Amino acid sequence: MKRREFLTIPASALGGTLLYTLAREPFRLQAQEGTVKVPLRFFTAGEARVIATACERIFPSDANGPGAKEAGVVIYIDRQLAGPYGADKYRYTKGPFVDSYPEHGYQGKENPRETYHQGIAKLGNNFDELPVAEQIQKLQSMEKTHFFQLLRAHTIEGMFSDPMHGGNAGLIGWQLVGFPGPRMSYKEDIDQHFGAEFRPKPASLEQIMRRPGKPWEDEKA
Amino acid sequence: MTNLKPVDVAIIGGGWTGLAMAKELVSRTSVSVLALERGAPRTLADYAMDMDELDYAIRLRMMQNIAEETITHRHSARDSAVPVRQYGSFHPGTGVGGAGEHWTGMCFRFMPDIFTLRTHLTEKHGAAHLPADLAVQDWGVTYDQLEPHYWYAEQMMGVSGKAGNLGGKLIDGGNIFESPRSQEYPTPPLKHSYASFLFKEATRKLGYHPYPTPAANLSENFTNPDGVTRPGCVYCGHCSRFGCMIGAKSQPTNTLLPVLRKHKSFQLRTGSWVRRIVHENGRATGVQFTDANGDEFFQPAETVVLASFTLNNVRLLYLSKIGTPYDPAAGKGTLGRNLTHQVQGGARIFFDKPLNAFMGAGCVGQRISDYDGGNGLTGEDGLLRLGMLSANSNGELPIASFGALPPGTSKANWGAEWKAASLQWRDRVAQLSLAGEHMSYRQNYMDLDPSYTDKFGDPLLRFTLNWTDHEYKQQEFAYDLSAKIAPAMGAKVDPTRPSRARYNVIQYQSTHIQGGAMMGATPETSVVNPYLQHWDVPNLWVLGASSFPQNASGNPTLTALAVTYWAADAVINKYLKHPRRLA
Numbered sequence: 001m002k003r004r005e006f007l008t009i010p011a012s013a014l015g016g017t018l019l020y021t022l023a024r025e026p027f028r029l030q031a032q033e034g035t036v037k038v039p040l041r042f043f044t045a046g047e048a049r050v051i052a053t054a055c056e057r058i059f060p061s062d063a064n065g066p067g068a069k070e071a072g073v074v075i076y077i078d079r080q081l082a083g084p085y086g087a088d089k090y091r092y093t094k095g096p097f098v099d100s101y102p103e104h105g106y107q108g109k110e111n112p113r114e115t116y117h118q119g120i121a122k123l124g125n126n127f128d129e130l131p132v133a134e135q136i137q138k139l140q141s142m143e144k145t146h147f148f149q150l151l152r153a154h155t156i157e158g159m160f161s162d163p164m165h166g167g168n169a170g171l172i173g174w175q176l177v178g179f180p181g182p183r184m185s186y187k188e189d190i191d192q193h194f195g196a197e198f199r200p201k202p203a204s205l206e207q208i209m210r211r212p213g214k215p216w217e218d219e220k221a
Numbered sequence: 222m223t224n225l226k227p228v229d230v231a232i233i234g235g236g237w238t239g240l241a242m243a244k245e246l247v248s249r250t251s252v253s254v255l256a257l258e259r260g261a262p263r264t265l266a267d268y269a270m271d272m273d274e275l276d277y278a279i280r281l282r283m284m285q286n287i288a289e290e291t292i293t294h295r296h297s298a299r300d301s302a303v304p305v306r307q308y309g310s311f312h313p314g315t316g317v318g319g320a321g322e323h324w325t326g327m328c329f330r331f332m333p334d335i336f337t338l339r340t341h342l343t344e345k346h347g348a349a350h351l352p353a354d355l356a357v358q359d360w361g362v363t364y365d366q367l368e369p370h371y372w373y374a375e376q377m378m379g380v381s382g383k384a385g386n387l388g389g390k391l392i393d394g395g396n397i398f399e400s401p402r403s404q405e406y407p408t409p410p411l412k413h414s415y416a417s418f419l420f421k422e423a424t425r426k427l428g429y430h431p432y433p434t435p436a437a438n439l440s441e442n443f444t445n446p447d448g449v450t451r452p453g454c455v456y457c458g459h460c461s462r463f464g465c466m467i468g469a470k471s472q473p474t475n476t477l478l479p480v481l482r483k484h485k486s487f488q489l490r491t492g493s494w495v496r497r498i499v500h501e502n503g504r505a506t507g508v509q510f511t512d513a514n515g516d517e518f519f520q521p522a523e524t525v526v527l528a529s530f531t532l533n534n535v536r537l538l539y540l541s542k543i544g545t546p547y548d549p550a551a552g553k554g555t556l557g558r559n560l561t562h563q564v565q566g567g568a569r570i571f572f573d574k575p576l577n578a579f580m581g582a583g584c585v586g587q588r589i590s591d592y593d594g595g596n597g598l599t600g601e602d603g604l605l606r607l608g609m610l611s612a613n614s615n616g617e618l619p620i621a622s623f624g625a626l627p628p629g630t631s632k633a634n635w636g637a638e639w640k641a642a643s644l645q646w647r648d649r650v651a652q653l654s655l656a657g658e659h660m661s662y663r664q665n666y667m668d669l670d671p672s673y674t675d676k677f678g679d680p681l682l683r684f685t686l687n688w689t690d691h692e693y694k695q696q697e698f699a700y701d702l703s704a705k706i707a708p709a710m711g712a713k714v715d716p717t718r719p720s721r722a723r724y725n726v727i728q729y730q731s732t733h734i735q736g737g738a739m740m741g742a743t744p745e746t747s748v749v750n751p752y753l754q755h756w757d758v759p760n761l762w763v764l765g766a767s768s769f770p771q772n773a774s775g776n777p778t779l780t781a782l783a784v785t786y787w788a789a790d791a792v793i794n795k796y797l798k799h800p801r802r803l804a
């Protein structure tokens with residue numbers, strides 16, 4: 001069996017508890033101390049650092065608010081790849097595999113796990129140690145690849161999916177864009193607030209329903 | 222292969238049309254009915270925890286598993302087809318309720334001229350002015366014949382809306398271009414969103430006739446004629462691609478199944494994948510299916526009803542060798558002919574104010590039909606039919622909507638500049654949407670793929686489908702119309718004009734796939750007769766939009782249900798009393 005790998009990150013880098021402001025500037029209510037060790041399901045710790053860094057270049061944390069690092073996007077991706085999606089359980093994978101028009105979408109044989117391994121090999125094991133400008137350059141040179149397109153899509157997913165999937169830590173992504181999350185009713189609000197921001201405080205599915213959800217990635221791959 | 226105890230009627234598919242037929246049969250006759258559904262059972266409780274964009278709207282957890290069966294596609298008979306490996310331009314359903322569980326719920330009646338389109342276009346423009354490859358046909362049934370069945374379907378679901386034509390009397394605020402209705406809608410229209418309100422005000426000012434989208438999202442508590450009570454919609458915004466957690470969206474499991482459950486003569490068998498319709502000397506003897514364990518069964522039946530959505534209706538007819546395959550080169554044969562989709566278009570529009578677009582329901586929206594069908598078109602520029610233009614608020618979710626930007630706002634689609642622009646434009650982008658009529662053409666059809674197979678090794682269905690000049694003209698017209706409406710809404714239109722692109726199997730368009738087993742007046746031109754009875758196998762009935770010779774602008778389900786009820790009357794009042802070919 002594969003040795004259990006952990007990703008060690010300073011807790012203050014992860015979402016924590018955040019408040020949303022109307023100016024879309026989230027701020028941290030309580031910074032956490034120390035480090036957290038997140039058990040990895042698919043990546044090695046080294047691979048996770050490479051992917052975390054690439055995600056951070058795609059969705060950087062900057063003056064405009066937090067990014068992939070704070071949201072824990074790499075944890076989200078790790079779980080997706082470990083689950084049935086990563087193994088292509090829900091994609092048609094019978095051959096023959098032939099190239100076709102772009103209108104026919106990705107026709108390749110590699111599943112997301114294999115695509116990531118190829119992508120990480122191209123980025124290099126020391127990608128996270130390169131100067132930021134070099135990291136950006138490297139990603140630019142890979143923009144057209146299937147790997148990059150997956151990575152970009154997964155980064156957005158990890159920013160804005162329900163936290164039960166491993167990303168959007170502390171609902172940081174939803175606070176950033178002013179999305180309230182799942183909510184039982186907008187009956188009294190839908191035809192109000194015309195032209196003005198209406199930003200109820202975000203809550204996760206588990207917080208709304210008072211029981212944990214069953215994310216698809218936890219199903220046997 | 223295990224032989225099972227015979228039933229009177231075996232229904233293939235437990236979605237909208239299959240369960241609608243089942244309900245008529247068991248509540249109005251004494252026949253035994255077995256519905257075979259290849260997916261899993263579903264209940265309201267399943268939907269309480271589905272408000273999760275990732276699993277349901279992105280990974281498409283409710284859809285049929287494409288790894289097991291997909292379609293292949295090519296743009297023309299000269300190309301070779303490749304499989305659609307991931308969804309996709311449409312999203313077929315699985316499980317009890319079929320795609321009727323995760324649908325949006327827009328409920329349109331088709332305009333009368335759709336049912337006699339060949340006759341209508343020939344009279345209006347002259348045969349010589351129609352495209353040479355046009356394959357549109359009359360249905361063999363008229364709007365007036367279907368009107369009571371439309372009304373029956375609307376009551377079953379409690380469709381909300383505002384009539385614009387009650388028995389010929391035009392009513393302001395409703396769709397004055399609609400087909401005459403005998404009754405007002407069962408429930409009043411849904412509430413406005415900001416976007417739908419702006420669209421309504423703007424189009425009125427411009428002299429058009431906006432009206433609320435007729436909706437199978439209930440606007441208030443409603444009890445249907447079968448005694449099924451459901452609550453009004455709460456605009457949760459997790460609607461299309463999700464099941465409704467409170468049952469406000471009409472789904473087969475919350476409208477038909479509660480009634481069916483009360484009848485001992487009805488059985489539903491899930492996990493049952495029908496592989497063949499077995500037939501002998503022009504009569505179906507039953508169906509062959511494989512269950513979830515891989516065991517094979519033969520289910521004998523007096524009558525077989527095929528209701529497995531357009532794709533499997535056509536595929537099962539091919540696999541079972543029933544009917545004459547269409548040969549596009551010779552222009553002969555009928556099975557697989559007249560494949561249509563729906564024409565999408567319009568334009569993105571940009572606001573400088575927030576829309577609060579996360580609130581909504583599948584059908585919240587306003588639309589205009591001033592150019593629906595052939596309204597307002599001369600045909601001189603080759604544009605014969607258009608469709609409806611609308612602003613919809615079906616609940617904008619953060620993954621799919623992030624990064625919607627006016628062109629030129631950011632060089633890359635990732636990185637700091639992109640992030641800043643995306644945050645700036647967040648919740649300020651809307652879509653004006655064309656739902657365009659898709660006419661049928663000789664070169665667009667379905668048959669079996671010669672190389673790709675499903676999980677059992679059976680050939681996949683193959684689409685040969687591309688857009689023609691007419692659809693590009695529709696999109697260009699709709700773009701220009703959107704560009705006129707956007708400023709009146711206080712928005713800027715995306716300057717990117719429609720690109721005359723080939724048919725794209727990856728980009729979601731709509732799960733409105735029609736044709737292939739079309740209905741019509743003669744066996745030479747259609748697969749089923751005007752009662753949906755197979756011409757060659759009279760104890761086989763084929764339900765659903767596979768029977769549409771062409772698509773109207775409107776979404777197909779209400780019409781598929783109306784035609785199902787029309788066929789149910791024929792089965793119950795004529796056929797079962799004296800089984801025979803009814804036409």
Ligand SMILES: Cc1cc2nc3c(=O)[nH]c(=O)nc-3n(C[C@H](O)[C@H](O)[C@H](O)COP(=O)(O)OP(=O)(O)OC[C@H]3O[C@@H](n4cnc5c(N)ncnc54)[C@H](O)[C@@H]3O)c2cc1C
Binds near residue numbers: 316
């Ligand atoms: C996201 C989405 C939004 C939509 N929005 C609208 C809308 O707003 N308005 C509208 O009019 N329509 C809409 N539709 C389309 C609508 O859902 C379909 O038109 C409708 O469900 C078709 O009914 P049906 O009975 O033909 O097929 P379905 O309801 O799909 O039922 C077919 C059933 O047959 C089963 N089946 C298939 N093959 C087999 C087999 N071999 N053996 C056993 N069982 C089988 C399937 O599992 C399925 O349960 C939408 C669809 C989707 C996916």
Ligand code: SF4
Binds near residue numbers: 456459
């Ligand atoms: S928007 Fe309304 S109809 Fe749709 S799922 Fe939510 S409550 Fe149900």
